[in-house]
Amino acid sequence: MFEKKKVWLGVGSVLATTVAASQVSATALTQPSAAPTMFMAAPMAEGEMAAPEIDLNTNDTAFLAQLGFIRGHLWVGMTLYEQGHIEMAKTHMKHPGDELYSGLTEAFEARGLPGFAEPLNTLAESVINDQSKDVVMNNYNELRDAISANEPIDNMSAKDVILSISSMLMVAADEYAVGIQNGEVANVHEYQDALGFKEIALDRLNRINDAEAHKAQDAINETRQVINNLNNLWPTTTPEGKVDGEPSKIYGAASRIELEARSI
Template sequence: MFEKKKVWLGVGSVLATTVAASQVTAAPLTQPGAAPSMFMAAPMAEGEMAAPEIDLNTNDTAFLAQLGFIRGHLWVGMKLYEQGHIEMAKTHMKHPGDELYSGLTEAFEARGLPGFAEPLNTLAESVINDKNEGTVMSNYKALLDSISANEPIADMSAKDVILSVSSMLMVAADEYAIGIQNGEVTNVHEYQDAMGFKEIALERLNRINYKEAEKAEEAISETRKVISNLENLWPTTTPEGEFEGDPSKIYGAASRIELEARSI
């Protein structure tokens, strides 16, 4: 599993390209395990200007992206569960708690939010321990409600939400590039992660508040179209063997969506 090193560096790299232009409105993440609430966006090369630090305690766009990656893991995990790929589903259910949630605990406290450690663990345990489907689905719904209670999306500008979507897609592209290489499936888990992140990025557009959605109608519509055009990159949740997939299309979509956000 490459996630601890690769995903977070990917976010750092995309942030490095956007931070100078926008004073940190893209969506970086914390390093799993270390769980700092403030961190440098990307390592500096000699002679480079230092990028501003990103504070998950106050940066809603970064915070929303972190929550989005948790949702993405859960989305694809439940999709696999519903399709009967139980062992794959178990793997995806473990990762949000093991690798993502710790990076948010300080931010929850700083924001006066309850977090959702208990329902996250409850869902994971119910899948891992082969509880009945009714229990699993009930636990999933309860967890989604708990995540929603911690998300700032209703109070965010359309621009910041769409920038968060762009960053999610950039990481999805990083995942996809590891999952599909040289015309074959090399890591199905990473491919699946990318699928989940893409789905949550698309879903986020439906939750932009009404006033902001009216103001940014054209950018939201174009963003939705750009993401929908990626659908053929994921014809199945469980590809095997030879598989033609092009992560550059996802990178291109992320860049296009960033431009749409900055046009608002």
């Protein structure tokens, strides 16, 4: 199976500037090492303006998105696990630690947060080593609690949370573009990643604090509807053959949601 290390440039590009869906490349973003603490968009063509660096040590919106990518991997991994697709689940359990967590360690330290390396590794090992379902589910619940203890979402504005959701969907579109090509399943793992990111983005709307939710109810409702309109792009977690889906729909949703956030 094709595997790649992901550069979450979607975070920087969405937070720093409005990106039209038609201008976003579906080419996979790759790098040989884990995601860095500082993000900067790739060099632009002459006359274009590059997005500024995004510092995970101080930028709550980008930091929340990074944690969302970890949650997305875990969500789809555990969904596959519960559906009995154990070998597929194992590949998703490996990725949060391999690809993402090391890029957050400096941010955890700068923010005075404990991180969650131990429960992340414990869950991965319990799935990979075929421990009992009770053990796996207990480890997953403990890990979710540990991630929550590191998330700034309770103190964030609705605008910033929704911007974070937009950035997650932009990366989900990149993943989907690798997974589904010309209406055919080209890489089921990347398709599944996109599903996990979409599900976590949707869940984030339910965690906006009450005061902010009241102030931004219209934007939240619209964002929820835009995300739900994408559901038919994932007819199953384990597709084969033809899938009637276009990443442009996810890029468009990400841009629409960014506009909603900026209207608050």
